Amino acid sequence: MNRSSAFALRAICSSFVVATSFIACCVFAAAFALPFGEWTRVSPTPILSPQGDGFESAGIFNPTVVKKDGEFVMLYRAQDRNGTSSLGYATSKDGVDFTKRATPVMTAEAPYEKGGGVEDPRLQKFGDTYYLTYTGYNNVDGSGPRQKDAQLCLATSKDLIHWDRKGVILPAYKGTWNTNWTKSGAIVPEKINGKYWMYYLGDARGPNPQMGLASSDDLLHWTDALDHPVLGNRTGKFDARVVEPGPAPVVTADGIFLIYNGAGEDGVYATGWALFDKNDPAKVITRADAPIFSPTLEWEKVGQVPNVIFVEGMVREANRWLFYYGGADKYIGVASAPALRAVK
Secondary structure, rough: OOOHHHHHHHHHHHHHHHHHHHHHHHHHHOOOOOOOOOOOOOOOOOOOOOOOOOOOOOOOEEEEEEOOEEEEEEEEEOOOOOEEEEEEEEEEOOOOOEOOOOOOOOOOOHHOHHHHHEEEEEEEEEEOOOEEEEEEEOOOOOOOOHOEEEEEEEEEOOOOOOEEEEEEEEOOOOOOOOOOEEEEEEEOOEOOEEEEEEEEEEEEOOEEEEEEEEEOOOOOOOOOOOOOOOOOOOOOOOOOEEEEEEOOEEEEEOOEEEEEEEOOOOOOOOEEEEEEEEEEEEEEEOOOOOEEOOOOOOOHHHOOOOOEEEEEEEEEEEOOOEEEEEEEOOOEEEEEEOOOOOOO
8 A cells, every 4th residue: 555545544534533423422412311300490589688788788699509417508609788798608408498697607808809708609528528619809909900800719618617718729810721710610529530620610811701621639729621611602602601610510320410601692691501521521522502591580680780590509309409599690599300310
């Protein structure tokens, strides 16, 4: 076989492999079934709303929820009338009627939380330790334009009340593709290939925030796993402007399943999902073509930021899933869906 024939054969074989992989991926995507059924609102009104003149007077939104000792425990973003955020704490027996703690469990203390405070919690548990990712917002003397920056931070706890700050884990303005703010860390619940993995929000050089992927050997020190977003924006879709991780993902037989929050050109925030390879968290298998949950009620459309459903909490309970979300950056709602498939 001469050189040109060998080259042609290699090209044909390569094309065949690519085409076969593409067809297999399409077949899998068509066959993939979500682990839950259709979402329905558990309550037509918010389950928690702002009140008083203190730390939660302007907004109560973007909650994360876990089960602990038979109770639902919620950490939520509370905002006062000065725009400073802290983390509130509430518990529930049934996952719907919550009783709030009178004082927050985390307030702005660190230099990277100056002025803006602590925002948008997400939880994951390893052993007897809870890992809290949150946004530290410094709007006083931050490193960015107009002296503002938002950075992805980490804290740990044994009881969900007393928190030990571990600092900024993905600094703003120091990434490769994510050259502005960092936010929204959703940690995969198990090690893969000897590492821990986390999906997060990064601001690229362009105007649209996208989803990144980071890895860690010890859950405390994180680095970008890629030099590009792992899940990008799509023109004309519900996630054309923003692709932001929601609750911590779950691992299913099909892969790593992640709920995410997308925003379109119209500024409406709605709920999507993505499935990643469980042996390669950087490999996208398939993702939602359309949102599965969108703002329709008045309190989801009118608030501090209009037309926002922002899911950050997800709990499996008996034969259903419960999804906790912020409405219009002011209220907290909950939706449920029947459980259809097992997860780890």
